[in-house]
Amino acid sequence: EAGVAQSPRYKIIEKRQSVAFWCNPISGHATLYWYQQILGQGPKLLIQFQNNGVVDDSQLPKDRFSAERLKGVDSTLKIQPAKLEDSAVYLCASSHGQVSTDTQYFGPGTRLTVL
Amino acid sequence: AQKVTQAQTEISVVEKEDVTLDCVYETRDTTYYLFWYKQPPSGELVFLIRRNSFDEQNEISGRYSWNFQKSTSSFNFTITASQVVDSAVYFCALSEAESSGTYKYIFGTGTRLKVLA
Numbered sequence: 001e002a003g004v005a006q007s008p009r010y011k012i013i014e015k016r017q018s019v020a021f022w023c024n025p026i027s028g029h030a031t032l033y034w035y036q037q038i039l040g041q042g043p044k045l046l047i048q049f050q051n052n053g054v055v056d057d058s059q060l061p062k063d064r065f066s067a068e069r070l071k072g073v074d075s076t077l078k079i080q081p082a083k084l085e086d087s088a089v090y091l092c093a094s095s096h097g098q099v100s101t102d103t104q105y106f107g108p109g110t111r112l113t114v115l
Numbered sequence: 116a117q118k119v120t121q122a123q124t125e126i127s128v129v130e131k132e133d134v135t136l137d138c139v140y141e142t143r144d145t146t147y148y149l150f151w152y153k154q155p156p157s158g159e160l161v162f163l164i165r166r167n168s169f170d171e172q173n174e175i176s177g178r179y180s181w182n183f184q185k186s187t188s189s190f191n192f193t194i195t196a197s198q199v200v201d202s203a204v205y206f207c208a209l210s211e212a213e214s215s216g217t218y219k220y221i222f223g224t225g226t227r228l229k230v231l232a
């Protein structure tokens with residue numbers, strides 16, 4: 001079974017530029033999560049989708065971050081405009097069921113550096 | 116409010132030593148789930164174990180074992196006869212229901228384990 005795919009693996013941008021990350025979850029997984037992991041910290045949930053609907057986006061900085069999951073499969077996370085403090089690893093995860101008590105399976109992450 | 120505390124920021128051991136990683140959690144719910152994940156240098160979080168709050172049996176999987184004690188709100192992880200490949204950051208996580216009916220998944224800050232040859 002293929003795992004969670006993410007691209008790109010690395011991205012370097014200047015502040016105020018825009019960036020987008022892509023995630024393809026494990027086939028058949030209903031729930032998809034985006035996390036932000038700042039160096040030395042644990043992952044912090046940004047947004048959770050169940051199929052193509054948003055379940056929780058309470059920690060998503062909506063003035064600059066947006067995410068969508070069209071057709072309930074792939075998802076993109078966008079930052080516009082980026083700030084220095086957005087430098088982090090962005091992790092995508094998916095789970096089979098529809099609640100986050102299920103085991104989450106993570107992708108390799110996208111390391112974003114904002115200069 | 117939910118909280119997961121991993122007080123050990125970094126631990127170094129010599130190969131073949133046993134090592135225990137501590138995890139203490141706070142929750143107001145009676146139904147919750149606890150997890151351990153391993154994050155090797157490659158960056159991908161690897162699932163290790165999931166335990167629900169009604170199952171206090173300890174679990175052993177090869178060199179890994181977990182000790183869940185509700186009385187002390189702890190879910191500790193022991194690696195027996197550590198190996199260099201065990202070097203990674205280990206995260207404990209808690210999932211419980213929110214008042215809105217959704218579940219919140221909270222990670223601890225992680226413990227970096229270094230196993231020296």
